[in-house]
Amino acid sequence: MSMTLKVDACRSCGAQIVWGVTEAGKAIPLDYPADRRLVMVGTRGYSSAKYPGAPDVRSMLAFVSHFATCPDAVAHRKPRGDERREA
Numbered sequence: 537m538s539m540t541l542k543v544d545a546c547r548s549c550g551a552q553i554v555w556g557v558t559e560a561g562k563a564i565p566l567d568y569p570a571d572r573r574l575v576m577v578g579t580r581g582y583s584s585a586k587y588p589g590a591p592d593v594r595s596m597l598a599f600v601s602h603f604a605t606c607p608d609a610v611a612h613r614k615p616r617g618d619e620r621r622e623a
Contacts, residue, residue: 543568548608556599565602573598 541554544565552568575598576591603609 541568546602546606546608548611549606551602551606553602554599565606566599567602567605568599570597570599572596 544553544555545551546553546565553565554568556564556566558564572595574593575596577594578592603612606612
């Protein structure tokens, strides 16, 4: 499956990002480009007598949240509950 992503720039550090949507329906900036990673997806399918119960592994694209890599990420975080940003 091929997809076309609109590449944007982080307003703080200028890094290339794309936007995703979390399970909660909130926008999240993701580092671009994605890395190809090996991901365990279950324990059925490729198991063999030599490796019983071994997990199935697939190669897929994995994006990293830009909040984890942006040097200015703290400036973009919203306070939770009673937390307030220091001025």
